Amino acid sequence: MAVQPDSNHSSKFFRKDYIAIDGTNAFYKVHLERRSWETARLVCEAEGASLFYPVDEDEARIVMQHLRQTVGVFNRVFIGISTPYSKYIFETVDGTLMADVYDKWRPSQPDDCNGTDDCVVLDASNGLLDDYPCDAKLQFICKKTESSLKWNTLCDSPDPDYEFVDILGRCYKLHLTPRTWSDAYAVCRMEQSYLAIPNTQGEAKYLAKLMDRAALHKDIEYSGVIHLGFKKTGTWKTTYGVPLYDSGYKNWAKGQPEGNDNICGSMSNDTLLSGVNCEDKAIFICEHEISLLKLSIDTRFGTVDT
Known part of the structure; x- marks a missing residue:
């Protein structure tokens, strides 16, 4: 897969x-759910970013001003600084001494x-820092610098984990963290993609091939199934509102x-x-149409975003 720095995507x-917040050369996401410091760090990493520190x-002034204007005033947020190896030797999540x-x-x-x-x-009201127990539950911010952004040229995406499949003309990403169907759907949408919807036997076989990789990871909960982008709300429809029986693939298991x-x-x-029960957790695959980032046109299902 060809991945290169973001030289043509300004x-x-x-x-x-x-x-993106002007004046910072970075992207940010405020997580309002409260997590421990370590969990916050892992959440940011899972999103391809890192736990924010100014x-x-x-940067502290610009980000705090943005928070006050968009989220409102709240007290403390965890930032990506801790003492991982020695008391009072504070370091950032990327190993820089806090003094720098x-x-x-x-x-x-x-x-x-x-x-x-x-x-x-970080006290969001005044920008001052305090040391704090790592197992406390606080809100946090994830950050992705523009300089660390690598562009996946084949998939026209900032996510290097999408793989282009030439015979299908699309890109796919296997997510190994089990989630509910709704959460899996949200993850794919945030990546400018959608829960995979097989349209042919060949595409279904490729998705199954991706699933086989999960079996190699003994540390994950893998039930042998993946979430797909269709749901029954009256009738079976894909997440694009197309009846499943018109989508091209309807090879149901016995009794289904x-x-x-x-x-x-x-x-x-x-x-x-x-x-399956929508609340059951399973791994999932996101599918990415290369045209989505360019024209927001989905030629597979005949819909156009306007």
């Missing part, structure tokens, strides 16, 4: 749920008053489909379709 795009006073970035502490801080204050929080509503689409590694 339109400032990373993911649909990230925004590199200087200008933003280090505007609140008076009398850091003090490690609990004996476990090994992570750093189920008759209940609010059942979501799935496929086993033998390429057979079935309905």
Whole structure:
């Protein structure tokens, strides 16, 4: 797969749920759900970004101003600075000493008053820092710098994990973190893609081939099925609103489909379709039309975004 620096894509795009803030040369996403510091770091990494920390006073001021204007005032957010190896040796998530970035502490801080204050929080109201217990649950911000953005030229995407399949003319990405159907759908949409919808036996076989990779990862919960982009709400339809029986592939497993509503689409590694509880967690595959980033036209399903 050909991946290269973003030299021809100056339109400032990373993911649909990230925004570019003028004056920072970076993209940001505010997570309002509260997580521990380590979980926040992993969430950002899973999105292809890193846990935000200000590199200087200008970035701290610009980002805090944006938060106040868009999210409102809230107190503390975890930032990507901690003491991973030694007390009072604060380092960023990418290994830079805190003294070389933003280090505007609140008076009398850091003090490690609990004996476990090994992570750093930023007060969004005044831009001052405090040491804080890492297992506390706080809101956080993820950041992706423009300089770290690599463009996947074959898939016309900022995500290098999408793989172009020449015979199908599309790109696919296997997600190994099991999610509910709704959450899987949201992840794909935020990547400017959609939950995979097989239209032919050949495409279904390719998806099954991707599924085989999951079996190599013994550390994940893999049930042998993946979420697909169709759902029963009255009738079976794809996420593009097309009746499933008109989408080109309807090879159901024996006894399927189920008759209940609010059942979501799935496929086993033998390429057979079935309905599952939408709240069940499963791995999934996102499918990316190369034209989506250019013209927002989906030629497969005959719809046009206007």
